[in-house]
Amino acid sequence: MIQRAAYLSLLLASLMLLGCSSPELEIYVSPDGNDQAAGTLSAPVKSLQRAAELTREKAGQVPVTIYLSGGRYALTTPLMLGPEEAGTVEAPVLWKAMPGENPVICGGIPVNDWEQEEDGNWSTTLPDTYQGTFRSFYVNGLRATRARHPNDSYLRVGQAGKDNRTNFFFKENELSEIGDIEGLELVLLHDWSVTRIPVKSIDWKSKQLSTIDSIGAQLPFFTLTHWEDHPRYYLENVHEFCDHPGEWYADFKQGKIYYHPAPGDRIDATTGIIPLADKLIVIEGNKEQHAAYISFEGITFEHTAWKLPDLGYCGVQACMFTDRTSSTSNWSKIPAAIELDLATHCSFDQCTIRNTGGSGIWIRRNCEECKISNSYIHDVSGNGVSIGEGNDRLADGSPWWKSSPAEVSRGNVVSHTLIEHCGSQFYGAVGIWCGLVANTVIEHNEIRNLPYTGISVGWMWTPEPTPCEENTIHANHIHHILTILSDGGGIYSLGLQPGSRITQNLIHDVQVNAGRAESNGMFLDEGTKELLIEN
Structure with a gap:
C-alpha cells in the first residue's frame, strides 16, 4: 500500500510538472539561411517574412523566440505583424539577436x-x-x-x-x-x-x-x-x-x-x-484583437525613405504638416520606420533606430502598455519617438477624442534611452512627442542635440477636456536643444492634463533663439492646465 501511494504521488507530481511546463518554439534566421529550411539552429531560414510564417504555427500557444544571426536583413516592404503572429502573457513572441551578434534590419x-x-x-x-x-x-x-x-x-x-x-x-x-x-x-x-x-x-x-x-x-x-x-x-x-x-x-x-x-x-x-523601404516594422491589431506581446531585443533598424508630397512639406509643429494633396485630413504626420497600431504589451529593448527618412518609432493609435527601453535612437529625419495621436482624426463623424475616447493610447513607457540628432531633414521634429495620451511614462532618458524641442506632451491649444491625463515626465536629462529653431523648450506642453507630473528633470544648454520667439527650458504653452512641475 505504501509503495502504491508513493508511486501515485510521483505520478501526480510528474503530471503537474508536465502541465506547468510548455515547450518553447525557437526559430533561427540567418542572412546565409534558406527559406526552404526548417528554421533550426543548424538549418536557419533566410528571411524575416518566412520566420513570421513559422511563428504562426505556435503563436499564442507556446513562447516563441526568433533568433537573428548577425548581418543585414534587407527589406523593400515592411515586416507586417498582426494577431496571427502575436503572443500572450504566458506565450510571448520575442525577436532577438543571437548572443554577441548584431543583426541589422535595413531598408x-x-x-x-x-x-x-x-x-x-x-x-x-x-x-x-x-x-x-x-x-x-x-x-x-x-x-x-x-x-x-x-x-x-x-x-x-x-x-x-x-x-x-x-x-x-x-x-x-x-x-x-x-x-x-x-x-x-x-x-x-x-x-x-x-x-x-x-x-x-x-x-x-x-x-x-x-x-x-x-x-x-x-x-x-x-x-x-x-x-x-x-x-x-x-x-x-x-x-x-x-x-x-x-x-x-x-x-x-x-x-x-x-x-x-x-x-x-x-x-x-x-x-x-540608398534607402528604399518607407517602413521596416508594422505591428497592427484590430478592434476585435490587438497585436500583443511582440518584442524586439538587441536589433538595429536603419535606412528608410519618405517621399515628400508633390506640393512640398509645410511643417506645422513636431512633424505635423499641411498635406495639400490629401483629401482626408488637413494635417498629416511624418510616418516612422516602426509603427504600432492597436497593439498591447509590445516592446523594444536594447535596440538601435537610425538613418531614417521619416521618424524613428511611432506607438500610435489605441496602443497600451508598450515600451521602449535601453535603446539608442539617432539620426532620424523626423521625431525620435512619437506616442499617440493628434486631435484631428474622425471617428463616427466626430473628433476621436470626443466620440471614442477609449481609443487613447495608454500606459506606454520610454525609459533609459538615448535620443539625439532627430530632425535631420525636418527641423521642427522633437525627441519624444506625446499627443493626446494617458498614463504615459517618459523617464530616465537622455535627449540631446536637437534642432527644436526635447519632449512635447499634449496636443490641444485650449483647456478643453480630452483623454490626455496622468502622464509622467520624470528624471530626464535634456540638453543642447533648439539648435536651429525657436519657440520650443526642453519640455513643452499643451492643453489640459489632469493628474500629469513633470518631476526631477535636468535641462540645460538651451540655445539662444535664432528667430523672434523665445527658446525655453520649460515651455507651458496654450491651454496648459492641471500639470504639476516640481524639483
Missing part, C-alpha cells in the same frame, strides 16, 4: 564602383533595381549632406513678394546662375517649423525666386514675413551645389549619383546606401 540597397570626375566628385550608376527618387543617402554608415547652398550656413530673404507666400527676391551676389533648376528645393525656416518646397522658377535678372505652391502651412502666421522680415533659407539639390566634402547629388535623368568625398574616404572602399 536600403548598396552602391559601389565609384569613378573619379574632373570636378573632384565621384560618380556611380544607380542600380537598375531602384525606381523613383530618394532624399537621403548614406556613406560608410553616415548620412551624407544633400548638395546645398550655402554649404553650412543660411541666406536671408531680401524682400517677400506681393502675396507673401509664393515668391521672394534674393540679395545681390548671393546666388550664382544655375543651368537646370529641375529638382531644386527651397528650405525656409519659420520660427518653430520648416518648409521644404520645389522651386518653380528663378528670374535671374530681377532676382526673384518662385515656388510651385505656398510657402508655409495654411495658418496665417506661416507667411514669409510674419515672424521676421528676412527669414533664413537655403537651397538644395542641384549638381552645381555638390562642391563640399560629404555632399551628394542624384541625377535621375542620367541614372547617376555624385558624391564629393570627405577626408579619409577611399574610392575603392566607400559604400553608399
